[in-house]
Amino acid sequence: MSDQNLPIALFDSGVGGLTVLKAVRRLLPAEDILYLGDTARLPYGAKSPETVIRYTLQCAARLVAMKVKCLVVACNTMSAVGLPALRASYPALPVIGVVEPGAAAACRASVSGRIAVIATESTVRGGAYAAAIRRFRPDAEVRSVSCPLFVPLVEEGWFDGPVVEGIASHYLTPLFSSSPAPDCLVLGCTHYPLLQNTIRKVIGDAPCIVDSADTTAAALEAALGKAGIAAPSGRVGTTRFFTTDDALRFARVGSAFLGRPVSLDAVAEIDL
Amino acid sequence: MSDQNLPIALFDSGVGGLTVLKAVRRLLPAEDILYLGDTARLPYGAKSPETVIRYTLQCAARLVAMKVKCLVVACNTMSAVGLPALRASYPALPVIGVVEPGAAAACRASVSGRIAVIATESTVRGGAYAAAIRRFRPDAEVRSVSCPLFVPLVEEGWFDGPVVEGIASHYLTPLFSSSPAPDCLVLGCTHYPLLQNTIRKVIGDAPCIVDSADTTAAALEAALGKAGIAAPSGRVGTTRFFTTDDALRFARVGSAFLGRPVSLDAVAEIDL
Numbered sequence: 001m002s003d004q005n006l007p008i009a010l011f012d013s014g015v016g017g018l019t020v021l022k023a024v025r026r027l028l029p030a031e032d033i034l035y036l037g038d039t040a041r042l043p044y045g046a047k048s049p050e051t052v053i054r055y056t057l058q059c060a061a062r063l064v065a066m067k068v069k070c071l072v073v074a075c076n077t078m079s080a081v082g083l084p085a086l087r088a089s090y091p092a093l094p095v096i097g098v099v100e101p102g103a104a105a106a107c108r109a110s111v112s113g114r115i116a117v118i119a120t121e122s123t124v125r126g127g128a129y130a131a132a133i134r135r136f137r138p139d140a141e142v143r144s145v146s147c148p149l150f151v152p153l154v155e156e157g158w159f160d161g162p163v164v165e166g167i168a169s170h171y172l173t174p175l176f177s178s179s180p181a182p183d184c185l186v187l188g189c190t191h192y193p194l195l196q197n198t199i200r201k202v203i204g205d206a207p208c209i210v211d212s213a214d215t216t217a218a219a220l221e222a223a224l225g226k227a228g229i230a231a232p233s234g235r236v237g238t239t240r241f242f243t244t245d246d247a248l249r250f251a252r253v254g255s256a257f258l259g260r261p262v263s264l265d266a267v268a269e270i271d272l
Numbered sequence: 273m274s275d276q277n278l279p280i281a282l283f284d285s286g287v288g289g290l291t292v293l294k295a296v297r298r299l300l301p302a303e304d305i306l307y308l309g310d311t312a313r314l315p316y317g318a319k320s321p322e323t324v325i326r327y328t329l330q331c332a333a334r335l336v337a338m339k340v341k342c343l344v345v346a347c348n349t350m351s352a353v354g355l356p357a358l359r360a361s362y363p364a365l366p367v368i369g370v371v372e373p374g375a376a377a378a379c380r381a382s383v384s385g386r387i388a389v390i391a392t393e394s395t396v397r398g399g400a401y402a403a404a405i406r407r408f409r410p411d412a413e414v415r416s417v418s419c420p421l422f423v424p425l426v427e428e429g430w431f432d433g434p435v436v437e438g439i440a441s442h443y444l445t446p447l448f449s450s451s452p453a454p455d456c457l458v459l460g461c462t463h464y465p466l467l468q469n470t471i472r473k474v475i476g477d478a479p480c481i482v483d484s485a486d487t488t489a490a491a492l493e494a495a496l497g498k499a500g501i502a503a504p505s506g507r508v509g510t511t512r513f514f515t516t517d518d519a520l521r522f523a524r525v526g527s528a529f530l531g532r533p534v535s536l537d538a539v540a541e542i543d544l
Contacts, residue, residue, distance in 0.1 A: 149424055
């Protein structure tokens, strides 16, 4: 089988990466996609770099063993911490993360160059967003804040209401009450787009909000084109899901992220 | 070495079990204790029973390999789901969980027999508290509710304030606004004692609040006595900590649970 007919591997610590899958599916309808969510060990956001790297390599190894043509790391924590180790382990495969595309999107959207980034503790600690933004735009002023309660809120389906606004305000008001305030906010975690309405309420209408989903899909399209391994157009791609914990919960929680029901028939439980 | 000189193994998905360790240390100062927190894979509270059982057995196996005289499961989720598998795997060792002692404490404290239990999703789903309470008191009316955001709140050090009260009220007000209301609340997760002040504010002064720490320590003391393997009194026991993720974070977050600083020298990182 030639590489263009192989599936794309897309993986995440859980269901957050489904926001990226949604964008990839929209842009690249002909591609077959394998999605792995390591739900048994989520969240990765407060784990040490060593642990995140070990788990990232385990996820990738499982998908590579199924024969895939590229790796898409649909998780900010894994992208921020594990990308160099992944590229070193799989030099022959295109490896695409979500941090670089998100940073590029922020640099295009910001007028003033004052960019705020919210992400998990691990992502912020590693400084990957600030570094990537400064590569595109060396004069940028980047302020990063971790929002550890956002992932559990989203996982529990709490997207709005006074409690969620209180938590969002706790994290965001200090970021945006400085003068001059940032004019762009990067949602540096794939869970955060589900809180976008609440975040908008807290920070007001002025700042633009960017996430990595659409730009990561575009980066993937470009990488497949460059390598000459895009699927033939006209066909309809399939999606298969793998989870390391309960398939039923994956399908239930995942549907909110994917924006459509996840069919339980397409979900397999695996052990890493 | 005779069994009485071997250490007690106490383990948890993370740092919550340190509230149990604190009670055990107070009651049994002569015992050596090995504490394992599987922080790399926490929280267990939303994982499937199969995954919780697999992880529970892995934690126990590692500690048993170090030679221990009994197993204390200082985690409600592991106790509620994994105890039968543990007892089957280690028939020669006393195995003590936190659910039975907590249930017994509630039955002693409640006058009316109307008992509310708050715990993680996995613990509530398994029904272990309700079953244990009814074994002690068949006429009890048990109402159980899961509070998925309490663990992340405590892990982040949010113990009080309007946001925490809002979340606590969301979970607890429906439980206690029924008439007649429960007269006893079981904190069925080792993280929850750190929210006790906020919980008290929300439910008022009337209901008693019980947790498993002190009664588990008493159950352990009884089991050691029965087996004739209590450490000789007069000596001063040591405590060693093992964590599957970053030792520094374990020591930092753990100190709030233990009520005293966790010395980094006593913490070793291991892989399961």
